[in-house]
């Protein structure tokens with residue numbers, strides 16, 4: 001059993017990719033909907049959430065975990081957190097993909113406030129290449145847009161917010177943009193409209209590929225069972241998640257940190 005977690009529905013971008021790559025992998029998904037968003041909180045608080053989320057997944061039978069949340073991944077890295085089971089994060093694989101994709105050496109990064117303040121993607125890109133120049137912009141309002149299903153390209157609300165957030169990247173001239181929050185790939189259409197021709201790096205998909213590489217063949221071949229757990233409002237999550245996944249799912253409410 002593999003555990004995947006996020007603060008809410010963002011991690012479903014990783015979940016969807018993981019299922020396409022490993023249809024027989026048994027997965028328990030946790031959305032910490034009682035405490036979403038993570039990205040506006042302190043590292044100390046997020047660190048506590050990560051420990052509780054992973055403890056819950058372990059208790060539910062997970063023997064490996066994907067942190068399908070860039071905010072939590074940035075804290076996991078900067079706080080050098082350690083666990084008894086293997087943990088995969090989304091920062092390293094996204095940075096590697098961005099470094100391989102850029103032709104002009106200019107990489108933009110968008111994420112939550114915590115992720116941008118932790119400089120997680122910049123530090124990783126600097127380790128990979130000293131020739132890459134970066135600019136990072138926090139886009140916290142993208143998270144509630146996705147949580148509330150406001151992702152349609154024809155909707156003026158997400159378009160206006162994206163126009164304001166993404167303007168610095170037009171001046172910066174990046175050819176590659178890391179969607180450094182797993183909620184953001186769900187706004188790819190809106191983001192591409194503002195930055196046509198820019199290669200978007202999907203941190204959810206990057207994390208799923210890293211998970212695939214980290215799991216043994218045995219862990220990938222179970223019965224393909226999926227359990228969706230949330231810490232609050234399972235009905236609301238089920239509606240949004242069903243739309244994102246393109247199939248009807250039913251989430252159950254669980255207690256985390258007990």
Ligand code: DGL
Nearest residue numbers: 010037038039070071182
């Ligand atoms: N999906 C998350 C991330 O990748 C968390 C967003 C949030 O809860 O603020 O950063």
